[in-house]
Amino acid sequence: MVVLGDQLDPSYPSAVGLDPDLDAILMMEVRGQSTDPPSHVQRTVLFLSAMRHHAEVLRSDGWRVEYVSLTQSANTHTLDGEIQRAVDRLRPKELCCIQPGSYSVLEEIESACAGAGVPLEIHEDPHFLCTVADFEKWASGRKQLILEYFYREMRRKLGVLVEPDGKPIGGQWNYDKDNRKRFKTAPDPPAIPRFPPDETTAQVIEDVRRVLPDLPGSLEAFAWPVSREQALDALADFIEHRLPKFGDFQDAMWTGETTLYHSLLAPALNMKLLDPREVYQAALDAHESGAAPLNCVEGFVRQIIGWREFIRGVYWTQGPQYEASNALDQTGRLPGFYWDGETDMRCMGEALGSVLDSAYGHHIARLMVTGNFALIAGVDPQAVNDWYRGMYADAVDWVTAPNTLGMAMHADGGIVGTKPYAASGKYIDRMSNYCKGCRYDVKERTGDDACPFNTFYWDFLIRNRETFRPNQRMAMILKNVDRLAPEQVVEITTSAAHRRSEFGI
Ligand SMILES: Cc1cc2nc3c(=O)[nH]c(=O)nc-3n(C[C@H](O)[C@H](O)[C@H](O)COP(=O)(O)OP(=O)(O)OC[C@H]3O[C@@H](n4cnc5c(N)ncnc54)[C@H](O)[C@@H]3O)c2cc1C
Ligand code: SF4
Structure with missing residues (x-):
């Protein structure tokens, strides 16, 4: 099974019916993923460190993990190149993969398998709350895709913040009008939890500095959660300290304050270190216990079960040509x-x-x-x-x-x-x-x-x-x-x- 850098849920191999005694996991650090387009050095270190941590989790769960690191001299630095190399080495009967998060990655995997003559099976990603097929059904026949209607259906489908008769708890679907506050004086938001580099991350940093020295951005303040345990700590910290004001100041900005009451959970969610179900449930629990008000919990839940799922549905139902769109014919260069x-x-x-x-x-x-x-x-x-x-x-x-x-x-x-x-x-x-x-x-x-x-x-x-x-x-x-x-x-x-x-x- 190919496990990509944004597929770090340890339950995936069993979820698709693999057997640790018979099957192997292939994980690859692919240089091209950091150079085309140029990737912020923190993004690269985060993904590679989370992958190396994940490989250790899989090994301790009994899986055989074939791990290709960035520094291996034979590394081809492309995904299809690495898959071909692994196929030559391991001679698998077939390959499987959870649906990748990108058309171009999907295409590379498909072409590598076709080139090597190895059958490929792509499995639906169980991480998401709405399948692509269900989104397509919802979208078909609609003149316009309006998030608000999708979100209400998701609330009803998941039984989130709804009364038994299907009406919204509190009488409103949306508390946006309470959620556009600005600061009159300098805010004093709680500090964000920091996860300084451990030994694995320190090694990744060394490797990245050597192999990819020209990546943009600074590494100095690296503090992202790189494992599921750290991601769960980050979730708990957000729920306790920032969720109670998340909604109110969702749209506000202030000099020197870049994180305010936001969760910073998107990297952990997108790498699948966190499951969206546990994330929205933690917010609902905070509401139930009186620790966070409805406008904040509803505002946050809308991002997780509404916007995040809606955006994914749009990506997969619009097709690969979406990425070339330019309806306003704009041609200007991106300023330096x-x-x-x-x-x-x-x-x-x-x-x-x-x-x-x-x-x-x-x-x-x-x-x-x-x-x-x-x-x-x-x-x-x-x-x-x-x-x-x-x-x-x-x-x-x-x-x-x-x-x-x-x-x-x-x-x-x-x-x-x-x-x-x-x-x-x-x-x-x-x-x-x-x-x-x-x-x-x-x-x-x-x-x-x-x-x-x-x-x-x-x-x-x-x-x-x-x-x-x-x-x-x-x-x-x-x-x-x-x-x-x-x-x-x-x-x-x-x-x-x-x-x-x-x-x-
Ligand atoms: C131009 C642009 C580019 C963006 N690029 C990305 C991206 O590459 N990756 C990404 O995850 N989000 C992206 N977003 C959406 C959103 O801005 C980020 O998810 C959010 O800022 C991440 O910070 P946070 O975790 O603190 O989010 P919070 O403000 O705490 O929100 C909670 C969670 O809701 C989800 N969420 C909220 N809004 C969206 C949205 N519009 N689409 C999808 N999920 C959402 C995220 O998982 C986020 O972690 C982009 C938005 C814009 C306008
Ligand atoms: S460019 Fe200056 S004046 Fe204009 S919106 Fe930005 S901060 Fe305000």
Whole structure:
């Protein structure tokens, strides 16, 4: 059985009916997974360390594990190359695998097996709460895929926060209106639990420094959970200390505070060190015992049983061509400051600094700062997707692509979001304290001191107004664009062109 870096649930081999006395597990450290696109050094170390820990767990459970490390001299550095090499060495009768988290990985496994003439069986991933077939059934015949309706069905199906008659506990499906608070003064969130490198991680760090010395990002603050035990500690810590305020400040941002009340559980979930059932159940238990209020628990549960499953359903039902989508025909280059964080825009400096230092950013920083900037500035969505695929510790194609191409870049033409998440500096000013210390003026739309988010926002609307015209949800916004005098339109588009050339877009 091939076990990939994001398939670290120790129950998988038995779940697909393997026998430790007859079958072997193949795990491979593949260099190409860290270089194409370039992967943050913390993301690479996290995956490799978690894999090495997992191999030890499987061995102690009695499995024979064939483990190919990054440093083996014969390592081909590609997934299909390593599978071919293993097939030549081990001569298996057949290979099996849980469904990978990416079309390209699936294709590599299929082509390696076809090339070697070995039959391949792909099993459904039992980790997820909604199968791809069930999502397809739900999606078929719908004009638009609306998360809220999917989420309500999942609540009913799983019996989560619903009364016996199927109505939502507390009378509402959604507490979003309570969950958009901002900080009036500096927040003091609880510290995030840290898991400093153990011996295995230290060895991975040494190997990565030697074999992959040029990866972006910093390793200094590495503190991610790398084993199931650590992931369970991280879950318990979140439930006790941050869940009680998770909902209230879900969308807020503040200088120097990158994690706030978020869980930071996505890497452990996506590597399958945690099961979504135990994660949402822990939140429900906290509500039951009175330790966390309904708006926070509902807000968190919606991310786990709603958004996460919805996004996966979109990825697998849209097909591989989804990853090439570019509905707004954007072609700009990704500015260099995405790689070094060097910019006078305070909001971007904060968001990018967090990513470079810790391979993390919370949802609103990803969507409304780095994503929004790339969208309104006109950057090529594939370049943006590649950056997100590499730079976040939790990045795996099935979840990164719909979030980046769909939600942030509107490159799918409106499958994930019914309207683009485009915003001016006003949104960032409302939800953070960034603008106060910024060199740009958030009240200005054009000119040298104008907030670039304002210039690009209006330019984006002007450029795309006919594309958005049929969208009812854009009608109010487009009315404001239509009111602009011709000389204002020229001023905005000229100002935006200057900024684009200044930023190398
Ligand atoms: C442009 C962009 C790119 C993103 N790329 C990724 C990615 O590569 N990997 C990833 O896991 N998430 C991604 N997300 C979704 C979301 O931002 C992250 O899951 C979240 O910020 C992870 O931090 P956390 O664990 O502290 O999440 P929390 O805020 O604590 O949320 C709890 C959990 O809910 C789940 N979740 C929340 N929102 C989403 C969502 N939109 N899609 C899927 N799961 C969600 C995650 O598992 C997360 O751990 C992206 C969002 C955007 C806008
Ligand atoms: S003024 Fe504009 S660029 Fe500066 S922090 Fe505010 S939104 Fe960001």
